[in-house]
Structure formats: C-alpha cells, structure tokens
Amino acid sequence: xxxxxxxxxxxxxxxxxxxxxxxxxxxxxxxxxxxxxxxxxxxxxxxxxxxxxxxxxxxxxxxxxxxxxxxxxxxxxxxxxxxxxxxxxxxxxxxxxxxxxxxxxxxxxxxxxxxxxxxxxxxxxxxxxxxxxxxxxxxxxxxxxxxxxxxxxxxxxxxxxxxxxxxxxxxxxxxxxxxxxxxxxxxxxxxxxxxxxxxxxxxxxxxxxxxxxxxxxxxxxxxxxxxxxxxxxxxxxxxxxxxxxxxxxxxxxxxxxxxxxxxxxxxxxxxxxxxx
Amino acid sequence: xxxxxxxxxxxxxxxxxxxxxxxxxxxxxxxxxxxxxxxxxxxxxxxxxxxxxxxxxxxxxxxxxxxxxxxxxxxxxxxxxxxxxxxxxxxxxxxxxxxxxxxxxxxxxxxxxxxxxxxxxxxxxxxxxxxxxxxxxxxxxxxxxxxxxxxxxxxxxxxxxxxxxxxxxxxxxxxxxxxxxxxxxxxxxxxxxx
Numbered sequence: 391x392x393x394x395x396x397x398x399x400x401x402x403x404x405x406x407x408x409x410x411x412x413x414x415x416x417x418x419x420x421x422x423x424x425x426x427x428x429x430x431x432x433x434x435x436x437x438x439x440x441x442x443x444x445x446x447x448x449x450x451x452x453x454x455x456x457x458x459x460x461x462x463x464x465x466x467x468x469x470x471x472x473x474x475x476x477x478x479x480x481x482x483x484x485x486x487x488x489x490x491x492x493x494x495x496x497x498x499x500x501x502x503x504x505x506x507x508x509x510x511x512x513x514x515x516x517x518x519x520x521x522x523x524x525x526x527x528x529x530x531x532x533x534x535x536x537x538x539x540x541x542x543x544x545x546x547x548x549x550x551x552x553x554x555x556x557x558x559x560x561x562x563x564x565x566x567x568x569x570x571x572x573x574x575x576x577x578x579x580x581x582x583x584x585x586x587x588x589x590x591x592x593x594x595x596x597x598x599x600x601x602x603x604x605x606x607x608x609x610x611x612x613x614x615x616x617x618x619x620x621x622x623x624x625x626x627x628x629x630x631x632x633x634x635x636x637x638x639x640x641x642x643x644x645x646x647x648x649x650x651x652x653x654x655x656x657x658x659x660x661x662x663x664x665x666x
Numbered sequence: 667x668x669x670x671x672x673x674x675x676x677x678x679x680x681x682x683x684x685x686x687x688x689x690x691x692x693x694x695x696x697x698x699x700x701x702x703x704x705x706x707x708x709x710x711x712x713x714x715x716x717x718x719x720x721x722x723x724x725x726x727x728x729x730x731x732x733x734x735x736x737x738x739x740x741x742x743x744x745x746x747x748x749x750x751x752x753x754x755x756x757x758x759x760x761x762x763x764x765x766x767x768x769x770x771x772x773x774x775x776x777x778x779x780x781x782x783x784x785x786x787x788x789x790x791x792x793x794x795x796x797x798x799x800x801x802x803x804x805x806x807x808x809x810x811x812x813x814x815x816x817x818x819x820x821x822x823x824x825x826x827x828x829x830x831x832x833x834x835x836x837x838x839x840x841x842x843x844x845x846x847x848x849x850x851x852x853x854x855x856x857x858x859x860x
Contacts, residue, residue, distance in 0.1 A: 414672065418672070422675070422682070425679075425682050454808075458810065461810045461812060465847070469847065472847065487845065490845075494842045494847060497787075498849060501783050502789070502810060502852040
C-alpha cells in the first residue's frame with residue numbers, strides 16, 4: 391500500500407502530511423463517485439429494460455389461431471369438393487373419405503403449429519348428406535336417357551337436400567325468341583311455379599316468369615367462346631368469372647314442400663345441369 | 667486517524683475497480699451491434715409486423731404459392747438455386763420482388779424456409795432463401811399453406827409448366843394420395859437488421 395505521507399523537503403512551518411492527504415482523499419472520493427454514477431446508470435438501464443419486458447405481449451397471440459381456423463375452413467371446402475369428385479359412390483363412402491382427408495390435414499398442420507407452442511385441432515362435427523343431380527355426358531343433350539325432351543328431372547323426396555342448380559348453355563343451340571320452342575326449366579312448388587326460359591333475342595337471354603307473368607329478363611353480356619353459365623341458386627348468369635346478377639332466377643323459396651324440377655323443349659339445346 | 671480512513675477508502679476503491687473491470691471485460695465481449703437491447707426492441711416489433719404483413723398479403727393475392735411451386739422438377743431444386751436455396755437474394759418471382767423491395771432494399775436481411783412433414787411424420791426444412799444466420803433480435807413470421815394435387819409447378823418465367831404436383835417429384839411428398847389434398851406446409855420468414 392502506498393505511503394500517503396510526503397517523504398521530505400516540506401517546509402517545517404506547515405503541516406505537510408495533512409495537506410497532501412486531503413488532496414489524495416479528494417481524488418479517491420471523486421473516483422468512488424464516478425463509479426457510483428456509472429453503476430446507477432447501469433441500474434437505471436436495467437430498470438428500463440425490465441419495464442420494457444414487462445409491458446411486452448404475454449405471448450397470447452390470437453393471430454395463429456385465427457389463421458389456423460381460416461386455413462382449416464379452406465381445407466374443408468377443398469376436401470368436400472375432392473370427395474364429391476373422387477368418391478361419389480355412397481353417403482357413407484363420402485363421410486369416411488372426408489374424415490380421412492381432414493384428419494391428414496389436421497395431423498400435418500397441428501404439427502407445424504405445435505412447434506411454436508400452439509395446440510390446434512380440427513374435428514368434423516357433423517356432415518349433412520346432400521343430393522346432386524348431374525349429367526356427366528356433356529355431349530348428350532339435356533334429355534332423358536331415351537332422348538325425351540319434356541321430362542321431369544326430379545321431384546319430391548328426390549329433391550331433398552338439393553343445394554344448387556347450374557346450367558352450362560351453348561348459345562349456338564338456342565331457339566330464337568321466347569316462343570314455346572325455347573328451352574324451359576320449371577321449378578314448381580307449393581309457393582308457385584318459377585319458369586326460366588333461355589332463348590336467343592339478338593344475344594342470349596334468360597327470362598324468368600313466376601306463375602305465368604314475366605318478372606325478370608337478363609342477358610349474360612359478353613363471354614368468350616360459345617358457352618355461358620346460369621347459376622340458379624346463386625342468381626347469376628354469364629361467364630364463370632364475370633357474372634351478372636339475375637335476381638329472380640333464384641328458384642324455390644325456403645319452405646318448399648313438394649318441389650319439382652322439370653325441363654321442356656330440349657330439342658335444340660345442349661345443356662348440362664349439375665345440382666350439388 | 668486520517669491515514670486509517672484513507673487506507674480503507676483506497677482499499678474499497680481498488681476492490682471496486684477490480685470487480686467492475688472484471689464485469690466490464692465479461693460484458694463488453696458480448697455486446698455487438700447485433701445484440702438485442704432496449705433500443706432494438708421497437709425495430710424488432712416493427713420488422714415482425716412487416717414480415718407478418720408481407721406473408722399475409724402474398725397469400726391473399728396468390729403470389730406465395732407460385733413461389734413455393736417455383737421448382738425445377740428435373741434438377742430437384744428451386745430454379746437456379748444452390749443446394750442451400752437462393753443465397754444471394756430472393757427468387758425471381760413476384761413474391762421474391764416484394765421481399766426485395768420490403769426488406770433487402772432497406773438493409774434488412776431475411777431467410778425464407780419451407781417446413782413440411784415427411785412420410786415418417788417428422789418435420790423437415792427446405793431453405794428457399796438463405797441469407798445467413800439470423801441475429802439475436804431477428805423477428806419471425808409463419809404461415810400455413812395447403813397444397814393441392816392439381817397445383818402446377820412453375821417455369822423459370824413463373825408460368826405454369828403443366829406438371830401437376832401429383833405427377834412431379836417435388837420436395838414434399840403427397841400426404842393424401844386418395845384425395846386432392848397434397849400436403850400442408852409452413853412458410854417461415856425470419857428478418858433481421860444488418
């Protein structure tokens with residue numbers, strides 16, 4: 391340890407050791423203060439950082455859950471479309487396939503989510519069986535198998551669970567004018583009869599009548615190629631991507647007791663109907 | 667009396683200097699410009715939000731999946747990429763351009779990685795863009811993507827090649843051969859300031 395006293399040479403009249411000691415003490419004191427301030431600054435910074443950490447999100451982030459639900463919904467739609475297309479044999483086969491493909495989706499997706507600490511699960515709560523009427527052979531006119539033009543497509547119990555009716559129309563085959571020769575689609579129920587006529591009146595035209603009186607006339611507008619689509623349930627006509635609203639095509643109001651779908655004058659039309 | 671006090675003070679100060687220099691020496695090595703700290707917290711949050719937004723937008727406007735399908739079927743790799751993915755910048759796709767504009771041009775580096783579940787049920791990773799090891803204050807955004815059998819691989823100009831995933835030798839295997847579901851993958855975007 392250093393000797394704090396001055397060695398020699400000081401004037402005898404003063405008290406040399408006292409004077410020098412005081413200066414050294416000042417230095418040491420200043421140093422101690424400086425270190426104290428630095429330590430305080432560090433402490434303050436730590437306090438601020440702790441405050442910052444404390445106000446951060448506690449890790450309960452709903453974005454992951456919302457995204458999972460949204461993705462699951464899309465996957466469910468794809469799965470229903472897929473099983474309807476690939477396993478269209480019986481309701482039980484459809485149910486089994488749907489559950490299987492959803493489980494495969496859920497297994498993979500849940501594993502991705504588990505890595506970031508989110509538990510997610512998709513369950514098929516229930517499936518409602520539906521009915522689809524379709525004509526697979528697009529080369530055939532929309533007639534019965536024997537070629538009869540005026541016929542009843544489905545009625546009463548056959549129509550339970552029907553959800554949509556879509557017609558793909560080849561405009562070159564349309565009759566001109568709303569004559570009796572034009573293609574008619576009749577949807578009859580206790581609520582009345584809806585009649586949809588499709589004909590050519592300087593361009594394809596869709597006319598909707600209710601109980602004999604015309605309620606709406608729509609045109610699909612311009613579309614590429616010769617075919618346009620009439621989506622009855624969706625109340626629209628036109629090309630698949632650009633569709634125009636045709637409100638009154640919406641057939642069979644809710645609460646129908648005995649609906650019937652019937653077509654007439656199918657001679658000159660090539661139509662494809664798919665009810666799904 | 668004075669002498670004793672001075673000695674005590676001196677001893678305490680010497681001890682403090684010794685200890686604090688030791689602490690400082692230990693701490694100073696770990697403090698680099700990339701170390702997470704109070705000042706970088708805000709930037710971290712902001713970059714995390716931007717990464718989340720970029721992924722969400724890309725999925726919404728349909729540019730995310732084409733980048734995942736930007737696969738050279740014969741080479742078994744992304745078009746023009748190394749085995750580690752793209753290491754010099756994003757892929758030349760529309761989503762890649764967004765990444766370039768949103769991050770690289772602002773001095774932010776990123777890694778884009780595809781995660782999938784293989785036949786054995788293990789989670790595997792396939793790097794798409796690898797610009798290095800993320801720093802301590804990197805932000806991460808993730809997105810689930812469902813691939814379908816009918817999705818087509820993309821040509822180098824990002825047009826559809828006509829080869830569907832069902833018939834391609836893609837990095838991810840078909841998890842459901844019975845149905846149109848191909849697989850569920852996760853896209854992870856890690857961003858950090860350079």
